[in-house]
Amino acid sequence: MVKKLMKGNEAIGEAAIAAGVRNYFAYPITPQSEVAEYLTWRLPEVGGTFVQAESEVAVGNMLFGAASTGKRVFTTSSSPGISLMQESLSYMAGAHLPVVLVNIMRGGPGLGGILPSQADYFQSVKGGGHGDYQLIVLAPSSVQEAVDLMILAFELADKYLAPVMIIGDGMIGQMMESVEFPEKYRDESNPDEKDWALTGAKDRKPRIVKSLFLNPEELEINSLTLDKKYREMKKSETRHELYKVTGDTKILITAYGTMARICQTVIDELEEEGISVGLFRPITLFPYPEKELFAEVIKDNIEYILDVEMSTGQMIEDVERIVKGARPIDFYGRTGGIVPSPNEIKDKIREMLKK
Amino acid sequence: MVKKLMKGNEAIGEAAIAAGVRNYFAYPITPQSEVAEYLTWRLPEVGGTFVQAESEVAVGNMLFGAASTGKRVFTTSSSPGISLMQESLSYMAGAHLPVVLVNIMRGGPGLGGILPSQADYFQSVKGGGHGDYQLIVLAPSSVQEAVDLMILAFELADKYLAPVMIIGDGMIGQMMESVEFPEKYRDESNPDEKDWALTGAKDRKPRIVKSLFLNPEELEINSLTLDKKYREMKKSETRHELYKVTGDTKILITAYGTMARICQTVIDELEEEGISVGLFRPITLFPYPEKELFAEVIKDNIEYILDVEMSTGQMIEDVERIVKGARPIDFYGRTGGIVPSPNEIKDKIREMLKK
Amino acid sequence: MPGIRIDKEYCKGCELCVHACPMQIISMTKEINLKGYFYARLHEPTKCIGCRICAITCPDVAIKVLTHGTRFALFEY
Amino acid sequence: MPGIRIDKEYCKGCELCVHACPMQIISMTKEINLKGYFYARLHEPTKCIGCRICAITCPDVAIKVLTHGTRFALFEY
Amino acid sequence: MDKQIEVVFAGFGGQGVMTAGQLLAYTAMEEGKQVVWIPSYGPEMRGGTANCTVVVSDDRIGSPIINNPMSACVFNRPSLDKFGSLLRKDGLLLINSSLIDVKSGRDDLTETLIPANDIALKLGNPKVANMVMLAAYVAATDIVSFDTLGGMLDKKMGKKKELLDINHRAFEEGRKLIETIKA
Amino acid sequence: MDKQIEVVFAGFGGQGVMTAGQLLAYTAMEEGKQVVWIPSYGPEMRGGTANCTVVVSDDRIGSPIINNPMSACVFNRPSLDKFGSLLRKDGLLLINSSLIDVKSGRDDLTETLIPANDIALKLGNPKVANMVMLAAYVAATDIVSFDTLGGMLDKKMGKKKELLDINHRAFEEGRKLIETIKA
Amino acid sequence: MSNDANIIFERPTAMSDRITHYCPGCTHGVIHRLVAESLDELGLRERTVGVAPVGCSVLAYNYFNCDFMEAAHGRAPALATGFKRTRPDMIVFTYQGDGDLASIGMGEIVHSANRGEKFTTIFVNNAIYGMTGGQMAPTTMPLQKTTTSPSGRNVELTGYPIRMVELLSTLKTPSFIARVGVFSPMHIVQAKKIIKKAFRLQAENKCFTMVEVLSTCPTNWGITPIASTKWVASDMEPYYPLGVFKDYEEGEG
Amino acid sequence: MSNDANIIFERPTAMSDRITHYCPGCTHGVIHRLVAESLDELGLRERTVGVAPVGCSVLAYNYFNCDFMEAAHGRAPALATGFKRTRPDMIVFTYQGDGDLASIGMGEIVHSANRGEKFTTIFVNNAIYGMTGGQMAPTTMPLQKTTTSPSGRNVELTGYPIRMVELLSTLKTPSFIARVGVFSPMHIVQAKKIIKKAFRLQAENKCFTMVEVLSTCPTNWGITPIASTKWVASDMEPYYPLGVFKDYEEGEG
Ligand SMILES: Cc1ncc(C[n+]2csc(CCOP(=O)(O)OP(=O)(O)O)c2C)c(N)n1
Ligand SMILES: Cc1ncc(C[n+]2csc(CCOP(=O)(O)OP(=O)(O)O)c2C)c(N)n1
Ligand code: SF4
Ligand code: SF4
Ligand code: SF4
Ligand code: SF4
Ligand code: SF4
Ligand code: SF4
Numbered sequence A, B: 001m002v003k004k005l006m007k008g009n010e011a012i013g014e015a016a017i018a019a020g021v022r023n024y025f026a027y028p029i030t031p032q033s034e035v036a037e038y039l040t041w042r043l044p045e046v047g048g049t050f051v052q053a054e055s056e057v058a059v060g061n062m063l064f065g066a067a068s069t070g071k072r073v074f075t076t077s078s079s080p081g082i083s084l085m086q087e088s089l090s091y092m093a094g095a096h097l098p099v100v101l102v103n104i105m106r107g108g109p110g111l112g113g114i115l116p117s118q119a120d121y122f123q124s125v126k127g128g129g130h131g132d133y134q135l136i137v138l139a140p141s142s143v144q145e146a147v148d149l150m151i152l153a154f155e156l157a158d159k160y161l162a163p164v165m166i167i168g169d170g171m172i173g174q175m176m177e178s179v180e181f182p183e184k185y186r187d188e189s190n191p192d193e194k195d196w197a198l199t200g201a202k203d204r205k206p207r208i209v210k211s212l213f214l215n216p217e218e219l220e221i222n223s224l225t226l227d228k229k230y231r232e233m234k235k236s237e238t239r240h241e242l243y244k245v246t247g248d249t250k251i252l253i254t255a256y257g258t259m260a261r262i263c264q265t266v267i268d269e270l271e272e273e274g275i276s277v278g279l280f281r282p283i284t285l286f287p288y289p290e291k292e293l294f295a296e297v298i299k300d301n302i303e304y305i306l307d308v309e310m311s312t313g314q315m316i317e318d319v320e321r322i323v324k325g326a327r328p329i330d331f332y333g334r335t336g337g338i339v340p341s342p343n344e345i346k347d348k349i350r351e352m353l354k355k
Numbered sequence C, D: 001m002p003g004i005r006i007d008k009e010y011c012k013g014c015e016l017c018v019h020a021c022p023m024q025i026i027s028m029t030k031e032i033n034l035k036g037y038f039y040a041r042l043h044e045p046t047k048c049i050g051c052r053i054c055a056i057t058c059p060d061v062a063i064k065v066l067t068h069g070t071r072f073a074l075f076e077y
Numbered sequence E, F: 001m002d003k004q005i006e007v008v009f010a011g012f013g014g015q016g017v018m019t020a021g022q023l024l025a026y027t028a029m030e031e032g033k034q035v036v037w038i039p040s041y042g043p044e045m046r047g048g049t050a051n052c053t054v055v056v057s058d059d060r061i062g063s064p065i066i067n068n069p070m071s072a073c074v075f076n077r078p079s080l081d082k083f084g085s086l087l088r089k090d091g092l093l094l095i096n097s098s099l100i101d102v103k104s105g106r107d108d109l110t111e112t113l114i115p116a117n118d119i120a121l122k123l124g125n126p127k128v129a130n131m132v133m134l135a136a137y138v139a140a141t142d143i144v145s146f147d148t149l150g151g152m153l154d155k156k157m158g159k160k161k162e163l164l165d166i167n168h169r170a171f172e173e174g175r176k177l178i179e180t181i182k183a
Numbered sequence G, H: 001m002s003n004d005a006n007i008i009f010e011r012p013t014a015m016s017d018r019i020t021h022y023c024p025g026c027t028h029g030v031i032h033r034l035v036a037e038s039l040d041e042l043g044l045r046e047r048t049v050g051v052a053p054v055g056c057s058v059l060a061y062n063y064f065n066c067d068f069m070e071a072a073h074g075r076a077p078a079l080a081t082g083f084k085r086t087r088p089d090m091i092v093f094t095y096q097g098d099g100d101l102a103s104i105g106m107g108e109i110v111h112s113a114n115r116g117e118k119f120t121t122i123f124v125n126n127a128i129y130g131m132t133g134g135q136m137a138p139t140t141m142p143l144q145k146t147t148t149s150p151s152g153r154n155v156e157l158t159g160y161p162i163r164m165v166e167l168l169s170t171l172k173t174p175s176f177i178a179r180v181g182v183f184s185p186m187h188i189v190q191a192k193k194i195i196k197k198a199f200r201l202q203a204e205n206k207c208f209t210m211v212e213v214l215s216t217c218p219t220n221w222g223i224t225p226i227a228s229t230k231w232v233a234s235d236m237e238p239y240y241p242l243g244v245f246k247d248y249e250e251g252e253g
């Protein structure tokens, strides 16, 4: 496998191609426009097409149509654009469609700014659209992981027939890092074998892809089917990473995405000062690695939890819920496009230790 | 004060007029279309106007413009329509605009059905749009309370310069109950005194209503200003109601809106059987009455919490977070437009008591 | 001899066929079908010219047109 | 005598005025302003007819036009 | 009267079931009761059927939606099919026998046949079948007094004297019918 | 070399700062280092300024955004103003003295004046000022070897022989300049 | 299909035998049949995907014998675009009401037409929001009473009805765009020809095709089915002239 | 404003004295000035509210001396509608780019125009998404290179450029709709007249008014400002003819 130095946005595009995607729909928005700029010329090389939609509302609904073919399809956008897809996301979840969406988050609320942010945790993890549904949410912390999670995203989408969202802050999209692509990856999913895909009612009954169930009993069954999937995901699909969590660790940091990388720098530097801090990095934000986090948290040596986010505090609600009062939880966050520096976090930790 | 028998949707419209509203923007959707049908003729009687927008996306943005005048304005919609307003909600929160929105929820996800549901708790309470913001969320359980909360909503919106959402299931909109309107209510808010309202740059510097802050320091300040408001709300604006919570109560039900009413029937009926069950009904879903709930929960006599929702379980995450493991929490929910009957809930409780 | 068959359970009693038939030979019954509609019937079967106009007009595709001769083509459809 | 004043800090060196001036009396300096642009200047002030064309053209409103006579109106604007 | 009574009015669109329910709700409110009126606005909306539920109670009303109501007035066959089976044990079922020629088939209900359309037709206006039925229901249950009901009719219908008259006569017929049966 | 080195290239759009940074990143990667290249894509985008940061490390790189970088190559005055003050204590600042006639005013930095545009102009193409600067930076820090750097240039620039030549010569000049200063 | 040579008119194969939920006399049913007949006659049913809108025809998928998707309100053209770009070998049509297409879905239809997406749109203009109980649509006639224009549409406040066919015909991208009626047998026959042509052009991979159909809503108009068809002829047709407005084949496209 | 009788051209009062963030030679600046001059000359500044779009002119509020709102991408006409309906005594204008108005904001502009909302839209068509780095817009010319049409806009796949003025002129609701250019002094003078008229009609509470302005984007077009103005004349104007397309005052509205 050759290593390439690639911009995150382009690597995301290339990863989709590696995963067998030939159809991409998007609307320009900073800081993710390079995905479209890359796939504009790259997709035709592999016989695919990119449609520049008129809006993100249209993108979400184009995805609905495209996914109904049974082929792998995806989009990329950034915070305000993702807000405009909420209705369609609810529709796709309700209709059991496998699609992948990437949110290269920027500062909000509103038009906000274009610099890195993690303020869309609530939106993506709790479901910004209406009704009882969830997205599978994955959070890469490097360009390489973005590539790996892209491929995983398509597999999970196909496995669970559910929309999967990858959220990364602007750094994930904008930075260049070295990446490897799986050379022999093959999309094992075959549209013709999908018993729900719309391939024409030839020698079979018509199929319908829909989220409408006017009969409440049927609608409840649909919601319970969804609920069952989510329970299954919670059992089988959680992913996380521990960094320097030892028997001495007093403070456990919870952080995801690029923020977790910055915390690694903090942990390394504090280690040199003799302060043992560990990191719990959820990779799946939904399903959240709940049992895994709880198991770490209740270890005797852990005294505090410190949740660090590029937001005013969103994931912390899940951490609080999971920790169930077992340990005190503190928070450090910066927002608006400001990336917390290792020094600020170290100061915060030193202050905690004084208490 | 005269009592009137009125349909919830119409009472909501009339309550807005009582609160001084003269401008309403909406798009038809079941089960809330009667608000527009009522205000279409009623507003002109008081010198106001209703604009039927081309879409809910437009509605959200019309509200942005209308609220910028400093006058009281509002809309009503239902689940899919609310999803389409997420971008504008994020913008209005970010720009500190006081607006009121009513969501008469229906079954979801997707097109779903049109019968009563409470599956938009996550969307409204956790913020369905992008970025660090919250809505104030109020949940009436009767037509009268819908009227009262409408008036409160406008006051809170003005006080905090923030969007307020009222969520009710389809029953709130569709049923007729007797209501009273405050006869002498006066909108004390004067647009000319609002130092942010756009009234023309005459003898003063231009004003700008915006959520854009390209400079990350400024954007962070805006987010922190928002955060401060939310903290203040959490301190001062929580509202809840207890029903038959006594020193004997073994099981505490958490439920909101019409669901809570049904639980009252359950509680009354079980009381006759000698089983003491109490109800904690949050009226503000954001800010959630956290301290108040926790205080009830940890009383010695409480053995279980039962969260009851017309959803597959959304508010329960907040309940779990707040209860912090202090008591076991069970859940009963129906979804898809099915309203749980008192009997089902009683069965659930009896089953819990067997354990 | 041409003729039509009205499936009464499909009929919703809209009367559009009654109005459309050039021979004015369709009328409404006084009976209701399962859905509660007074349905249409051909009251003078012998006069039917098999023009298909009633069938073309019916929003509920309740009418079938038959002929015992060759395929009729008063107009292209 | 008419004339123009170019505020060099507003000028972004786009050269549109240079191109537009009917008298061809504006040109670019070799100096840069604070923003790093080579700015425009009037190199033959005496020839200026005060037609305002340069000012009308300038996207950065960097140009003011003056006259010592009455208000000039070569064209309505 | 029970602490809480629920009744469903169900029929084709146009048979006036919503109005009948609302009039009952207004009347009960006038008599100081707690009331909830709720229409069905579900998937059955299209296709011409309509129904509403009225809950009348001395106390604050819990659930506004009643899965198994205590009583029903059914105006057409599909409504009988639906609510005949949903009624609570020992419930009351009033059947518009002008249009329905069967019964619920249950033996745990009180079933009464009301030829509402025939009576209305006799009165000269088929549209008042709903009022015949409403009066029969009121007479059968004493849920409200006929005085208040009549007064409410005057208040809500106002103006049109002629129409008022025939409605009042419909009340009279419905009431008489039940009294005959009771007697 | 330090365990981790960060350098910012900053100037007007069109001065080739992005390319210079990328070439350095490619080269360091070729030498087996961990690298991150990240452009500024912030509010300063419009108005002609541009900059990028390159982080080179032996280990896995933590934060890709560096608030206070260790070194900077500034190509114009606004960039000096911005990064002059952000640099870490004891940092390295290379100033394009062809366009900037001041220094940072700090006394805790190593500041070196590189008349990059003048040299490029002498070489016959003002566009290679970025390569002069890059070479000077590499020479000053030994962050990568000139061999790998030259090889990477050939690889990335490919085809155009002429252009390649002048770029190589720009490397040479930048390197010599630093050697003269060092010597 | 029955091989009985004696049957000269019957339910098309592309239509299911379910009884529709439409109100008596509502011409949605006629339009469904015309689409189904076209699919049958062109032999397209087995590779066709329909897109149902949000509106009275939300359940259209129950009445056709082909694959279907159910779109969000107004977004059927986006679904069709996504599907057709991914499976250009299939036939795709959207079936949309006037609220769906001309109000909330304005952006999607204009842009799909302008990109020249190769699907067919059947646009059912009944001058009202049928499904939600008769609110004003962008196509509601001046002075027409609806639940949100109870004293008649006031053009001073709400503007004039939008003519989608005329609006889309200004686009330079080649297309086939027409308006037909189903308010008399003669008009139905003509409508059939044009709808069939739209599908044929799609099958030949030519261009975007859209047929607007003037339809009725007896229920919300509050008049009988027959009075409804008369109102289309007397009030709607003069404002919404019938005809082919852009024809790819005649180079006007 | 200075009272010096000798000054025959200077910065209008309705414009702030901030240096804009626009690229050198970008005609956004000229258009800003024309709007500001119109407000000054009509005496409207003190009761005017502008609506900034999302696009290069996202910071327009910094450059005008009047109240402003910042809209979501494409939704400026909705904000303007909401504002103007609530305060009909004020003057409201939107300032929108081609991506903003003709792409994502298609629904909002068509419906605002059709409802006859009494505000003014300044529509800056530079045939590209400037702000986001030069992607294709709905108004991008055939074969024009952009970052999402690197080998030139392919009309087979993406359709032809949309002419908003022509499209909106099909609406029956009275309005004032025109297209102007700012690529030469003569055109600027003409543009000024038309923009001023649009504001006057609004001030007289007459109708919806929109002026499309052919503008430049030297940065993303990758050519000099002067070459840019020439390209507008040679390539854009023939496709986007200038003139008043609908004039309320001449009854064509
Ligand atoms: C986002 C959203 N908004 C509103 C609705 C409610 N709604 C359902 S159908 C409809 C209008 C239907 O009118 P039309 O498209 O004209 O179809 P018709 O019923 O007349 O055939 C509306 C507004 C919805 N389902 N989703
Ligand atoms: C919902 C949403 N989608 C996308 C964007 C990103 N965006 C910012 S400006 C812009 C396009 C601007 O182009 P145009 O309107 O033509 O204005 P110009 O910059 O050319 O003046 C886009 C797509 C956004 N901010 N919000
Ligand atoms: S086929 Fe023609 S003549 Fe026969 S019943 Fe039908 S319309 Fe009348
Ligand atoms: S047209 Fe059809 S539905 Fe209508 S009356 Fe005739 S047969 Fe019945
Ligand atoms: S006013 Fe006229 S003549 Fe004078 S510099 Fe300007 S353009 Fe040239
Ligand atoms: S037009 Fe204005 S900005 Fe351009 S060069 Fe002339 S003075 Fe400078
Ligand atoms: S409501 Fe109108 S459009 Fe809908 S089915 Fe009934 S008649 Fe047809
Ligand atoms: S990018 Fe284009 S439109 Fe934007 S300011 Fe620069 S030249 Fe003007």
Ligand SMILES: [Mg+2]
Pocket: G055, G097, G098, G099, G124, G125, G126, G127, G128, G129, G130, G137
């Ligand atoms: Mg319609």
Ligand SMILES: [Mg+2]
Pocket: H055, H097, H098, H099, H124, H125, H126, H127, H128, H129, H130, H137
């Ligand atoms: Mg543009």
